[in-house]
Amino acid sequence: MNALFRRLAGLRPAGVLAAHTVLLLVMLAGMSRLTLRNNDDADLPANDPIVQTNKKFEAIFGGKDRVLIGLESADAFSPGSLTATREITDAFVGLKWVVGNEIKSLSTIKNIEANADGLDVDTLYDGPPLSAADAADVRRKALANPLIQGRVVSDDGTDSLILINVVRGSDQAQVFEDTYRILEPYRDRFTVRVIGDLILSEAIDRGIQDDAVVLFPIGIFVQLLILWAIFRNVRLVAASVLATVVGIAWTMGLMGWLGYPVTVVTTSIPILIAVTAGSYAIYYLHALLEERLVQNDLVTANQSAMSKVAYPLWIACLTSAVGAYSLIVFKVSAIAELGVVTAIGTVASLIVVITLLPALIRCWWKDSAQSGKPTGLEASSRIMRWAEAGLTRLAAASVARPVTTLIAYVVLLGMTLVSLTFLRTGANFAEYLPDGHPIKTDMAYFDARLGGSRYFDVLVEAGANEGVQDPAFLRRVEAIQRYAETLPSVGHTLSFVDVLTRIDGVMNNKPAGEIPATFDQAAQYLLLYSISSSPEDFSDLVDYDYRRVKIFIPVKTSEQDTHIAIYRQLKDFIAQQPTDGILVEYGGNLLVWLAQMDYIIIGKIQNIISSVITIVLLCAFFFRSLRYALLAAAPIVLAILATFALMAVLGLRLEVSTAVITGITIGIGIDFSYHFLYHYRRARERSGDAHAAIVDAIQASGAAILFTVVVTVLGFTAFIFSAFTPIQNFGYLVSVNMIFSGLATFTLIPALLAVRRPQAGVTPVMAVETGHAGY
Template sequence: MKFLPKLFKHPWLIVVVIGIITVFFAFQLPRAALDNNNMRFVPENDEARVTSQYIDDTFGSSSFVLVGLERNYGTVFDGKFIQRIRDYIDKIEKNVEIIGTINSMVSSDYIAGEGDAIVVEKLIPGDFSGTPEETAELKRRLLSWDMYRRALISDDFTATQILVTLDISSEDAGKPEVVDSFIQIRDIALDMFDGMADVYVTGIPVISATINEAVRADLVLMIPLVIVVVLLVLFFSFRRITAVVLPLLTVLIAVIWSMGAMPLFGVQLSVISTVLPVILVAVGSAYGIHVVTHYIDEMGLKTEITKEEHRELVFALLRKIGKAVFLAALTTFAGFGSFIFTSVLPIREFGCFSAFGVLASFIVALTLIPALFLIRGPKPMRALVNPRLGDAPELADPLSNAIADAFTGIAQRKRSVMIITSLIVLLSLYGVSKVIIDNIFVEYFKNTTDISRSDRFIREKFGGSKVVSIVMEADNAETLLSPASLSAMDSLNEYLQTRVALVGKAMGFTDLIKRVNQVFNADESPDGIKPRTAAPVDAGDGFGFGAAAGNDDDFGFGFGESRGDEVDDNAWTAAASEANDRVYTMGEVLALLEGAASSGLNRSLDANDLIWELQKQLNYNGASYYEIPLIPERYGKTRPEELQQLVSNYLILLSGNLDSYANDALEPTAIKTTIQLRAMGEEDTGRVIREIRQYVSANFPKDIKVTVGGSALVEASLNRLVVQSQLISVVTSLFLVLLIIAVSNRSLAAGLIGIVPLTISILINFAVMGFLGIKLNIGTSMVASVSVGIGIDYTIHYIEAYKREYRASGGKGDYLRRTFASSGKAIMINAVSVGLGFAVLLLSQFVMLEDLGLLIALTMGTSAFVSLTVIPVLLLVFKPKFVQGNL
């Protein structure tokens, strides 16, 4: 290192330059922005993300906020409560700019038939006051259409939900202005319904905003706490302020550099960014500790020293420890840098800036600290240990002696160590097979948090907060609206709601068609519609709609056929009405009940299902015709094309209400069904997705294209990417570490021996996850590579100490004990310091960061222990040549 005299010619200049750089990065920190939108976690070209974007572009935004309201001492039919909902909706519409549509009890439509007309009106009239008569009518309306069930009101009538759709794309759900809008929606709800109902708020923007709030709280708590923890550990280990303050100064500078670089390059912070300062403080301090402790020991051996001698001492120190510190930093850099190869953007960003932070820690430790020592000058300093012990000062330390005695005894039992290690590896491999891969955003939080309670409330009372969208497409409207196509989509919805327990609600285009069909045929016979006598009619408006008989002002529904045969038609209607109004004998009632029961899907019909089947038997309020028209003869037709025209006519009535379900109001080529899941985990979600795809493959027409997308599939894609990232980063980091150790020792054997403890520690880590049920998610997926980057320091320190003692003794004497005496305490202190530093994450508001802290603390312990047990045995057994050097 001949360049050192030139580099440190002006030490004050080094301090000033580092200070200026630090101030520059510090000024970037206020510009840091948080974005935890799950869409940002998957690549832009990911199939699930592309599909989700297509669905949003076609049918409108799928970003929504669910506001659940639960009344503890009454029902939702209270007049004052319903008026409060109106006031709430009015207020958020006025105060929140990005609100799109709002679906609620008070804003939803009710489709009913009045004579020959179909009327679309508000479900709850504007003058609703909550009288018994009004409440009874509202209940009748709610029970008359299954689409309302678990969508607007809970089955026990104690809870309702308000669906606030945000006029944004899915990619923008984590932006600051969106987060601020959610906070307004939530806070207004909490204020307006205080004392009237419990408020539960969830949805992707809600989760993003809650994560942001928790990240800020974590940063404020954990950065000072990890600093205090590391300070205390180092102080009680070295009993010297200088040995503690200067190393921490270097990592604090590195934290400012790395965190400030993120907004400088336009990178937004995520939940993973919370870990970055903790990691740098816990890990980066080691480089400064090496410099400071060696300097203090060297100065403690000097009674008098000139300025020039002091200067040379500093340079000699850097030459002595430079390689070891460089290797430690390089391997840690490689461990963190391995994340750069992942496709999960926040993990890749973490890899880039954590590697930059490690590099910054190394550079500052080997420039700033020596510069400060040179500025301080050759002032006397008490050594950390007794200087009279010369080359082996560590032997004066009782702790070093105890560690040396214990691990020397273990290393001498080579066979036992190998057998126990093999058993641990086998047990770990079994534990790895039990690891659950899942990345559920709401599970980032503890069960007691508001967001977790809200999500649980929506799952229990309503359809659930996880959404799957099913889009059915055809080349033209005629194919899409054919009876076969619509019936296939409707049958899928029915199958999912009745046969797949994890599906909470399915609703879409076909529900609207069925409802119009129901109310239009409310007065028909349940057995089918009598064909009407054909007669010349006016073409009307060109869609098959003629004027109603006897009243040109009414909007009649002739659907291309004559209603001129008034006698026959009225007689048919009268007969149907009479069937509904007649008095039945007991035998007939029992027969109807028996028929209703046998019409159900199984023998375990509840009261509501039995009543519905009975209504279908009688065509009560058109219940028999709550279906997609499929059989032409049932509707007095002769060809399926006539039924397709019938559906086309229905669309005219719904043309103003189809944006969320069809890409065109009158001639759609794509329609959508929304599936709400009560599932949480990816395994359950995947089971539902498989059910959908299998049903489509077996039952849908071949000329129909079906696309399945939504936030649930984005989560599933993220799970797949997390596994890929884990494999890539672990393999990459192990390979880089192997390469670095092999090159530095000029021996492949050194590299192979060096990665043994890391591999064992990684296996133990995954085994613990499997046995304790800790899920592999976007947070815990980083444990292995982080552990490689940090844990390799123990391996390097031990191998270097072993080589030094072996060569010094010629491979004879107590070189093994001296190796443990000189390196054991430092390794153990480093492991405890880093482990306790990461244990601070146990206080995080995120469950996954708690798990991350626990696992890394555990892995630090296992890495250190394996380095002090397995590596010496391997070196003793195989006697690799790189240890011997020139002997």
């Protein structure tokens, strides 16, 4: 294998560059095929119960989501406010993502009153102009109707509310853009507030994607500075950065050709590939400069360096790819896709580095440096020697007191395991937004004053058509509503029962109506309503067969722990009631996100177990030794556990952004221990002296590992400048993980090696073709 890579490094640069130019054009064409996916349901398996229930809701009631708009003014019933409410409502009519024309506002909601003939059902007001007397009449009717007061107008009469039902699967970007376009002209006269799951998701996605566009160049620039500080050669650094960018283009192009969409999770791929490709470039450049110090010819040094690093880099690359691919166990498709694409990109990056980078260096290095000893390498060599000396002292301290070192790690492991018991799961998605973000402010306002910004849907199904007219069924629905309203953070619920009790109240001239006493009475109320208006007015509350009703349960918090508590208490309460042929199901986007959290927890456990086992088996195969495989895995396993323990201590939760850390860091971190043990094993086979072999391993790979840690940490440090907490947390945690992995490589592994008993005779680990490999 090394002979093959030696020949590749000796190919004519012009031919290599021409081939890469053609391939780059192909990958750019693939990038043009990339699509964006931002639908939450698409991230769950199609057979998930929540997905199935939401499809049932869609089939029966038509809508999946809601957008809520609030117009705050001194008086929601002033002629100007009422006119603006009607104009905004009319502007949404006919948009393809609006369910029919299901828009509830003061201008569309039907007011139910009694008259001499039975019921008078009509809108509160219609076309302009609105006089002061008209506005006063609207106020009187609205404040007397509990279906309006506190639902489409705030209790204090300052906020006019507009509720829009959204078609399932709508493009959230289109919903976001249309909503803000329509509302923009009214912001100079009103305080306009907008909330909704799609609005929140799009705001988070846009913010993260916008930050990624800014942070990616920062990460590349930081990488460039570090590489220049290490290697002190502009051409080497430029070649490395160009190879990194090409590796990213390959990854994104292959992503497009394979049909994987861009999601908010996969927007992190460019920086991941930049760090990965940068680390491969460091190992190669380190070997090249070592060879240039002893070789007079650049071509020969290039080939020698490549033959020394290619095999261990390929093994480390495959192990990293497997670590990333282990994310495939997640049922949340965005995380699984991140794992697949990162695995592909890891391999693609190494192909680019070991083919394009040598060609670029041969083209760009000054002609005067093509033969003879080049100038300017002394500073870089001096940095490497300092790094190796420091790491040697660090490892020597562990070797001198191996038992003490191991006890310290055992204590750390114990503290870590205890801390893991405090690790929380779930997310408060509103907290993803930075403080002061308009949508975060709007959500807090809705939660505090307008009944809540999130919601559950509960479907209650009778045993037969027209069963919702059965008083017993209606009492069951009412009992669920009243119980839900006793739970913390639940606002005013709404169902078809509220409509019937309103009709009962106006028919009997009572301030508060009651559930119809008989089936016939309920049927009579519906008949009276149908004479005055259309039963379609209730299409989002009851189906046409009068068999199923939907309860709308607003929630005044984005805290998922509270959502889970509400969901569980509702289920427990309903489970304690007699069934009587009644079926209850739960839906809504809150449950989609709760389901995602369940999959993330299960997937995280599976991911850790599967990735560690797979990597241990791979290392055992490559080293031909289970002992060495376990040694290689020890630092990264401890680093993962320590990272999650740190999350628990800092109050960070296991959710989408933090769940992917294992698959990413285990792939990068395992490179450190693999390179170290690769060279330790070879040195041990030559000398038989464990201590000397540790020193040789550090001299061969220590500087490259350290520089890789530095580049990785500083590359991910760019994430902390994001305004969005998921990106910040991802950057912090990956950086901490890499530091711990690197530190454990030079302290834990030497300590474990030092306490091993010497063995008589060590079987050579690598095949004959790799017997001379090393750098």
